[in-house]
């Protein structure tokens with residue numbers, strides 16, 4: 001059975017977690033393949049509301065093996081806290097498996113994330129401060145500590161004796177920060193290793209074996225394609241390689257590319273971004289506040305799951321959506337938060353840009369030009385009607401259906417699922433993604 005990849009089609013926070021939770025009932029394996037605890041995936045189901053950063057969103061399905069793949073960087077404290085939180089709330093975590101090849105976020109990564117943002121001054125990226133970027137930098141720079149090292153005290157000792165003095169020089173001499181203490185780190189991380197040992201496995205074998213047995217596998221992306229190191233709005237991107245792309249999914253779990261034939265692009269019905277960087281359709285003032293604060297009392301306003309930062313909001317960008325769909329080979333769309341648009345008399349979608357008086361149909365690579373483009377909008381009539389209780393496509397107001405159809409045209413892929421509220425059942429399935437029914 002071919003594997004399915006779930007990717008974010010915008011700048012993250014599209015609702016990937018809720019889509020994975022919804023689809024997981026049909027899957028025997030769900031694997032995270034990239035990023036670290038910079039990701040924040042919110043799930044609202046019959047067990048409550050959960051914010052997950054490292055554990056795959058399939059954890060609520062009792063039949064699913066949940067894998068944290070080799071492409072993820074792991075803050076062991078975050079992971080252990082998340083597992084403890086889930087256990088306390090009655091969720092069985094015995095099916096979690098952590099790749100022995102995944103890299104570890106060490107204290108110097110957290111320190112350098114903060115110090116480096118300060119040093120960049122006005123050129124700061126607006127990172128999540130989770131040490132994820134520096135951990136990926138060290139992975140590429142061949143200075144990483146992996147899960148396999150964490151669970152073997154001698155290996156951890158050896159690496160610490162080499163890497164810590166190296167990093168302390170950078171922290172003190174380059175950034176002017178305080179040095180880190182080796183004994184404290186050794187004791188703390190040995191303990192994390194001891195606690196994580198039962199979960200550690202050669203996870204690529206687990207995924208490959210499940211694939212060979214013909215089981216359904218879901219690869220859960222983090223972030224969004226516009227934050228991808230290669231294809232995003234560089235340098236205002238994240239650091240995974242390649243962070244949020246379907247093409248990176250196989251690499252991040254240890255499967256061959258022929259295993260995947262379905263790529264579900266998750267898109268919000270409008271656009272959001274946390275952190276800095278170009279955002280052609282960004283709104284300010286009342287319309288931005290209306291998008292951001294919709295559902296704020298229920299905790300579903302546009303505020304970061306990981307950092308609590310307010311998200312920048314704007315209209316749906318059809319130019320970027322088509323671009324990310326093509327980059328990933330998206331052949332199925334999950335459109336989220338349609339309910340949020342119900343408040344507007346008219347909704348807008350961006351269909352092109354203008355740059356220096358010329359109409360263009362792609363975001364330029366140059367940061368200067370990407371900041372200078374002006375969106376060309378198409379205005380569509382609003383529906384001014386709550387849709388949170390709708391469960392069948394024909395029951396949506398005609399204007400909402402027309403909006404969905406326009407998105408399909410712009411992105412050039414079918415919308416197979418629409419969500420109209422944060423809870424698992426608040427979804428409309430328009431085409432069976434893989435036998436997924438409510």
Ligand code: GDP
Nearest residue numbers: 013014015016017040041042337419420421422
């Ligand atoms: P992810 O990072 O892609 O998993 O997305 P996040 O969980 O960071 O952000 C999505 C937010 O939207 C969360 O607060 C979800 O609970 C919420 N959400 C998801 N789908 C819907 C929806 O259809 N309607 C509304 N109102 N909220 C939704």
Ligand code: IMO
Nearest residue numbers: 012013038039040127128133222223238274275
């Ligand atoms: P999920 O999986 C939204 C953004 C940060 C910042 C940039 C770099 O929840 O969609 P980093 O800490 O990764 O070095 O920060 O990337 N970013 C996200 N934005 N959702 C995410 O993940 C993000 N992960 C990173 O805000 O702009």
Ligand code: MG
Nearest residue numbers: 013040041305
């Ligand atoms: Mg998120």
